[in-house]
Amino acid sequence: MTEFIFYFFAVGAVLGAVMCILQQNAVVSAIWLMSTMFWLAGIFLLLGAELIGILQILVYVGAILVVFLFVIMLLNLTRAAPDIRGPVSLGTTIVVIGLLILELAALWRYTPRRLAADIAQSPMLADPSAVFAAGDLSRQDAVARGVVGALAAPLFQTYLVPFEITSILLLAAIVGAVVLAKRKI
Amino acid sequence: MPTTSFLGPALGLSAILFSLGVAGVLLRRNAIVLFMCVELMLNAVNLAFVALAQLHGASGYIMVLFVMTVAAAEAAVGLAIILAIFRHKQSVDLQNINLLQG
Numbered sequence: 001m002t003e004f005i006f007y008f009f010a011v012g013a014v015l016g017a018v019m020c021i022l023q024q025n026a027v028v029s030a031i032w033l034m035s036t037m038f039w040l041a042g043i044f045l046l047l048g049a050e051l052i053g054i055l056q057i058l059v060y061v062g063a064i065l066v067v068f069l070f071v072i073m074l075l076n077l078t079r080a081a082p083d084i085r086g087p088v089s090l091g092t093t094i095v096v097i098g099l100l101i102l103e104l105a106a107l108w109r110y111t112p113r114r115l116a117a118d119i120a121q122s123p124m125l126a127d128p129s130a131v132f133a134a135g136d137l138s139r140q141d142a143v144a145r146g147v148v149g150a151l152a153a154p155l156f157q158t159y160l161v162p163f164e165i166t167s168i169l170l171l172a173a174i175v176g177a178v179v180l181a182k183r184k185i
Numbered sequence: 186m187p188t189t190s191f192l193g194p195a196l197g198l199s200a201i202l203f204s205l206g207v208a209g210v211l212l213r214r215n216a217i218v219l220f221m222c223v224e225l226m227l228n229a230v231n232l233a234f235v236a237l238a239q240l241h242g243a244s245g246y247i248m249v250l251f252v253m254t255v256a257a258a259e260a261a262v263g264l265a266i267i268l269a270i271f272r273h274k275q276s277v278d279l280q281n282i283n284l285l286q287g
Binding site for chain 2: 002003007010014017020021029037040048049052055064065067068074084090096097103104109110115132138141151154158159162169170173174177181183
């Protein structure tokens with residue numbers, strides 16, 4: 001049953017992404033991208049990342065895509081002419097996509113056991129929980145302290161410096177956006 | 186209780202979505218749709234992080250938080266740049282934006 005739900009969400013996400021690329025109207029494109037992000041949030045929930053799934057909806061759908069829609073509305077784009085690029089770009093796209101599909105074929109067969117065997121460099125299939133102790137530890141942590149609590153400790157201890165740098169990045173982005181969008185400084 | 190689920194399919198889906206994002210960036214000329222495709226690529230990366238975080242612990246989730254922050258900052262600044270260019274050129278078609286072509 002869970003597998004069916006996963007593949008249902010996956011097909012929805014891919015369909016949304018394809019339609020986002022093919023639609024000529026930027027607003028329709030944004031709405032399709034929004035559907036992709038909702039499906040992805042469901043997949044995050046299935047993968048056991050409840051907090052990330054909720055943040056996906058809050059940040060991507062609630063903030064980023066709304067900004068996109070606002071800008072589309074501000075620009076008032078009414079041009080209906082197709083803006084798909086020419087044959088050279090199409091050829092490049094097909095080559096790049098082909099390479100990525102090859103990579104995909106390799107990724108699809110990965111199971112935790114194979115990954116563990118690869119990393120441990122053992123000829124036989126290794127036990128994933130022995131190679132990846134951290135995953136089990138954080139899962140026990142999530143049971144003991146809740147999903148958010150389990151993320152709080154590493155975020156404010158191990159990753160404290162990157163977290164603080166993020167705040168500087170956001171400040172720079174705010175100032176930059178205001179300066180760029182202003183008519184006269 | 187299974188320790189990990191859907192590792193391979195999630196990584197595969199992530200690769201498909203990333204490829205579609207690349208395709209969008211290469212194919213479209215509308216700067217706003219191009220930005221949306223960049224967001225799609227960032228989302229695909231998030232999916233790979235979440236899938237592998239099942240094995241590697243909480244670090245993957247925290248990376249996703251950072252990616253989301255960077256995506257938000259990038260969207261704000263990028264769209265401000267698009268607004269400024271549109272005010273100058275009256276167009277967001279990348280064919281008309283060739284200021285740096287010398």
